[in-house]
Amino acid sequence: MNHKIVIVIGNGMVGHKFCEKLATKSDNFKIIVFGEEPRRAYDRVHLSEYFNGKSAEDLSLSHKNWYNEQNITLHLGDPVKEIDRESKTIHSNKGLILNYDYLVLATGSSAFVPDIPGVDKEGVFVYRTIEDLELIKNYALNVKTGSVLGGGLLGLEAAKALIDLNLAETNVIEFAPRLMPRQIDSAASQMLQTKLNALGLSIYTNKGTSSIEGENRIESLKFNDGSELKTDILVISAGIRPRDELAKLCGIEVGTRGGILVNETMQTSDPSVFAIGECALFNHNIYGLIAPGYEMAEVVATNLCEGSKIFNGFDMSTKLKLIGVDVASFGDPFITEPDSRSILFEDTHKGIYKRINISNDGKYLLGGILIGEAEAYNMLLQTVNNKITLPPNPEDLILGSRGGSSQTENAGLAGLPDDALICSCEGVSKGTICNSVSSEGCESVDAIKKCTKAGTGCGGCIPMVKDLMLHTMKENGKYVRNVVCEHFQLSRQELYDLIKIHNLKNYEQVLDNVGKGDGCEVCKPLVSSLLASIWNDMILKRGNDTAQDSNDRFLANIQKGGTYSVVPRIPGGEIKPDKLVIIGEVAEKYGLYTKITGGQRIDMFGAHLSDLPLIWEELIAAGFESGHAYGKALRTVKSCVGSTWCRFGLHDSVSYAIRIEERYRGLRAPHKLKSAVSGCIRECAEAQSKDFGIIATEKGWNLYVCGNGGSKPQHALLLASDVDSDTCIKYIDRFLMFYIRTADPLTRTAPWLNKMEGGIEYLRNVVVNDSLGMAEQWEIEMQNIVNSYQCEWKTAIEDPEIRKRFNHFVNAPEEKDPSIKFDEMRGQKKAANWTTA
Amino acid sequence: MIETTTNWFEACRVEDAVQNGGVCVKCGEEQIALFYFTRRNEWYATQNLCPHRRQMALSRGMIGSVGEDPKIACPFHKKTFSLSTGECLSGDECAIQTYPVKVEDGLVYIGLQN
Numbered sequence: 003m004n005h006k007i008v009i010v011i012g013n014g015m016v017g018h019k020f021c022e023k024l025a026t027k028s029d030n031f032k033i034i035v036f037g038e039e040p041r042r043a044y045d046r047v048h049l050s051e052y053f054n055g056k057s058a059e060d061l062s063l064s065h066k067n068w069y070n071e072q073n074i075t076l077h078l079g080d081p082v083k084e085i086d087r088e089s090k091t092i093h094s095n096k097g098l099i100l101n102y103d104y105l106v107l108a109t110g111s112s113a114f115v116p117d118i119p120g121v122d123k124e125g126v127f128v129y130r131t132i133e134d135l136e137l138i139k140n141y142a143l144n145v146k147t148g149s150v151l152g153g154g155l156l157g158l159e160a161a162k163a164l165i166d167l168n169l170a171e172t173n174v175i176e177f178a179p180r181l182m183p184r185q186i187d188s189a190a191s192q193m194l195q196t197k198l199n200a201l202g203l204s205i206y207t208n209k210g211t212s213s214i215e216g217e218n219r220i221e222s223l224k225f226n227d228g229s230e231l232k233t234d235i236l237v238i239s240a241g242i243r244p245r246d247e248l249a250k251l252c253g254i255e256v257g258t259r260g261g262i263l264v265n266e267t268m269q270t271s272d273p274s275v276f277a278i279g280e281c282a283l284f285n286h287n288i289y290g291l292i293a294p295g296y297e298m299a300e301v302v303a304t305n306l307c308e309g310s311k312i313f314n315g316f317d318m319s320t321k322l323k324l325i326g327v328d329v330a331s332f333g334d335p336f337i338t339e340p341d342s343r344s345i346l347f348e349d350t351h352k353g354i355y356k357r358i359n360i361s362n363d364g365k366y367l368l369g370g371i372l373i374g375e376a377e378a379y380n381m382l383l384q385t386v387n388n389k390i391t392l393p394p395n396p397e398d399l400i401l402g403s404r405g406g407s408s409q410t411e412n413a414g415l416a417g418l419p420d421d422a423l424i425c426s427c428e429g430v431s432k433g434t435i436c437n438s439v440s441s442e443g444c445e446s447v448d449a450i451k452k453c454t455k456a457g458t459g460c461g462g463c464i465p466m467v468k469d470l471m472l473h474t475m476k477e478n479g480k481y482v483r484n485v486v487c488e489h490f491q492l493s494r495q496e497l498y499d500l501i502k503i504h505n506l507k508n509y510e511q512v513l514d515n516v517g518k519g520d521g522c523e524v525c526k527p528l529v530s531s532l533l534a535s536i537w538n539d540m541i542l543k544r545g546n547d548t549a550q551d552s553n554d555r556f557l558a559n560i561q562k563g564g565t566y567s568v569v570p571r572i573p574g575g576e577i578k579p580d581k582l583v584i585i586g587e588v589a590e591k592y593g594l595y596t597k598i599t600g601g602q603r604i605d606m607f608g609a610h611l612s613d614l615p616l617i618w619e620e621l622i623a624a625g626f627e628s629g630h631a632y633g634k635a636l637r638t639v640k641s642c643v644g645s646t647w648c649r650f651g652l653h654d655s656v657s658y659a660i661r662i663e664e665r666y667r668g669l670r671a672p673h674k675l676k677s678a679v680s681g682c683i684r685e686c687a688e689a690q691s692k693d694f695g696i697i698a699t700e701k702g703w704n705l706y707v708c709g710n711g712g713s714k715p716q717h718a719l720l721l722a723s724d725v726d727s728d729t730c731i732k733y734i735d736r737f738l739m740f741y742i743r744t745a746d747p748l749t750r751t752a753p754w755l756n757k758m759e760g761g762i763e764y765l766r767n768v769v770v771n772d773s774l775g776m777a778e779q780w781e782i783e784m785q786n787i788v789n790s791y792q793c794e795w796k797t798a799i800e801d802p803e804i805r806k807r808f809n810h811f812v813n814a815p816e817e818k819d820p821s822i823k824f825d826e827m828r829g830q831k832k833a834a835n836w837t838t839a
Numbered sequence: 840m841i842e843t844t845t846n847w848f849e850a851c852r853v854e855d856a857v858q859n860g861g862v863c864v865k866c867g868e869e870q871i872a873l874f875y876f877t878r879r880n881e882w883y884a885t886q887n888l889c890p891h892r893r894q895m896a897l898s899r900g901m902i903g904s905v906g907e908d909p910k911i912a913c914p915f916h917k918k919t920f921s922l923s924t925g926e927c928l929s930g931d932e933c934a935i936q937t938y939p940v941k942v943e944d945g946l947v948y949i950g951l952q953n
Contacts, residue, residue, distance in 0.1 A: 489903075489904075522905065553914075560899070560914055810863055
């Protein structure tokens with residue numbers, strides 16, 4: 003068969019994507035590619051990661067042999083210098099003369115360099131290719147201050163690159179009154195600026211640059227307003243200029259302000275020649291984003307294969323992380339009254355700005371902007387693109403549903419039409435994704451990625467792909483199992499029962515009997531926690547030690563820099579002066595930073611691994627014991643001073659807190675457990691924010707359960723009122739055993755209750771009315787755990803084998819980790835800051 | 840072709856290594872994490888520095904597998920790396936250096952390229 007010859011000029015992201023698409027669709031073409039750069043197409047969108055440790059090969063879009071395997075001829079470092087349209091030939095720089103049937107121009111763009119006096123000085127760069135980055139990297143070795151000209155999307159990317167090069171100072175200069183003028187409004191820009199300032203970036207808007215000063219190399223920038231800014235390096239990122247010179251040379255029509263004119267099939271004024279990507283001018287627009295470029299590649303590939311597809315312009319909505327800050331802009335972000343109404347939300351404390359523009363009748367979403375938090379972006383974009391009718395309170399879209407059920411998200415997903423575009427990089431619709439789950443049997447995000455390519459571009463749609471997958475599986479009547487990980491196809495609760503039934507005593511036994519493979523960082527700590535809850539053995543017993551989470555393995559909390567913190571138990575927060583002295587002496591001797599914790603204890607930070615056994619030896623000799631601050635276990639029972647001193651106190655809350663803390667100390671649970679006892683209704687111990695909290699009443703105690711602080715605070719709910727001390731403890735026994743048995747891993751009591759059908763009423767029935775008939779068994783199990791308590795640190799320091807594990811170097815046990823560094827603050831030490839790679 | 844020679848550095852005795860876990864080996868100025876994957880009867884060695892936040896911590900992490908591939912999880916933020924290739928398996932950190940390991944007469948050696 004006679005192959006048609008397609009020559010592609012340009013091996014950037016879009017040129018590469020075109021080859022991929024055409025090669026997948028048909029074998030009828032012989033594809034020949036010419037690239038100007040020396041390397042295969044790479045990911046220009048994530049270019050700044052080149053400074054973050056990624057190599058050029060990491061950024062590459064294809065593996066070494068891909069072009070060979072596809073039978074595509076690739077000429078790198080050989081730009082085409084002439085097109086002869088009459089004879090349908092091209093002339094390459096190296097002298098190749100080749101015929102084509104079709105020619106695809108994917109020449110991309112170059113950086114636009116404004117005509118500023120001094121722009122040719124040393125130290126002025128553009129930001130476009132890996133070569134540019136290498137030049138910048140070399141030059142930046144000896145400079146302190148860097149500046150970026152241009153506060154658009156690319157400019158901020160370039161600023162990120164300079165930050166990654168560890169310059170002492172980085173400035174961004176923008177001509178317009180705000181950052182990213184094409185995507186966000188001024189309030190959004192203000193919020194973004196505040197966030198970027200906090201990250202060490204100085205931002206100057208409304209600044210026209212008049213000249214670049216310096217002898218031979220750049221020393222400063224002068225502005226139209228007369229001001230001046232010292233800088234040692236300047237990266238220009240002031241926009242792009244389509245590479246249309248080759249087209250112009252051979253008489254193909256170009257726009258007056260640049261760009262190769264194309265119709266809706268990407269055809270140029272010569273029917274055999276097409277242009278795609280940033281060099282193409284469609285409907286007066288240059289599309290400087292990756293998704294429309296890919297769409298253009300799809301259009302040409304489809305039409306060459308005798309399909310039919312046209313380019314309809316493209317949504318320029320975008321979501322990205324700029325130097326760690328979420329920024330999204332979708333639909334028409336700027337439309338205002340009288341054409342629409344806007345809903346604004348601004349939180350200067352957290353640095354969040356959200357704006358949605360809705361139609362005057364309140365029915366449709368037209369566009370919007372998100373800064374600081376952009377989780378809702380995918381759903382909002384779908385709502386705009388598919389003209390989905392808005393709920394009666396459209397503000398819920400950005401504020402979340404307040405009160406009532408939170409079903410809005412999934413209802414929205416189900417309401418999307420099948421042709422809703424989910425992955426815009428690869429052009430994958432909802433229907434295609436759901437179909438891959440229903441008909442192709444894809445039941446993981448990875449499988450869907452392989453099958454449909456959805457989520458393989460920028461990756462922004464992956465949460466939505468996952469939700470769609472779960473939604474479709476449920477709809478098909480598939481039981482979505484909440485399994486631990488690839489090594490255990492079981493839920494935590496099933497695993498709990500199996501460990502008990504089979505009498506399994508260590509991690510390896512559990513893995514051999516009911517799991518497969520070699521375990522991982524998910525199942526190891528989970529199984530270890532179950533073993534501890536069920537058997538209450540010393541957690542560092544041989545065979546279990548390396549299956550513990552790092553903090554449990556070393557019986558201390560690992561902190562920034564690799565040192566550990568030490569928290570002895572101070573039950574109820576009551577401590578004698580002589581013991582305070584001991585803590586002070588130990589902290590001084592081992593050079594530890596000390597701080598009072600939120601749970602009425604004293605935390606000592608900055609201990610070297612090898613000092614831990616020595617520190618504990620001294621603490622234990624003085625009568626202290628482990629505080630289990632490192633474990634998913636009972637932490638502390640906070641108390642107010644109660645009736646012994648307080649003129650309002652009803653009962654002795656301190657004594658009761660100590661009794662409770664000593665009963666449940668060391669108890670391993672799905673997550674950490676906190677408790678408190680208050681001596682009266684003034685609630686000074688904040689018991690209603692705890693997993694279980696107790697408040698004195700005239701007649702006894704009120705027991706509250708399932709309160710949490712943390713990121714989603716929740717008040718505890720009343721479980722039983724006016725109960726006596728022993729009954730209260732009985733209820734706590736049952737409550738805790740029920741939780742330990744049934745909660746999902748790393749789920750605290752509040753979310754555990756939230757998921758429980760029947761809620762607090764059901765829980766009260768189980769705990770107080772013993773509706774499951776488990777009360778007696780749970781009380782016995784708890785009593786066994788209480789009876790087998792041991793101080794882990796005491797056991798550890800008495801066992802030479804365990805002590806050996808606290809050396810940093812196996813072959814130099816007496817040496818400490820030399821990489822540990824401290825700074826000083828207010829007369830104490832602090833960990834040196836993270837450094838990024 | 841470039842000739843490389845492997846220098847075998849004596850790290851520790853087999854019984855000093857932690858079963859199914861890691862220890863840190865001081866090798867001149869370098870810190871190398873040595874893992875004794877007893878369950879698979881395999882030894883691995885990598886740099887001890889986790890590239891994510893540049894912490895000397897990998898030897899204190901948990902080992903495991905993903906599919907057949909052995910891996911290590913950093914105790915700080917649970918970034919995981921393949922023990923066989925050093926490639927980052929979670930997110931986009933750069934790869935870690937791996938070293939060959941051999942055991943002779945009860946002694947463990949780490950291979951360093953010259």
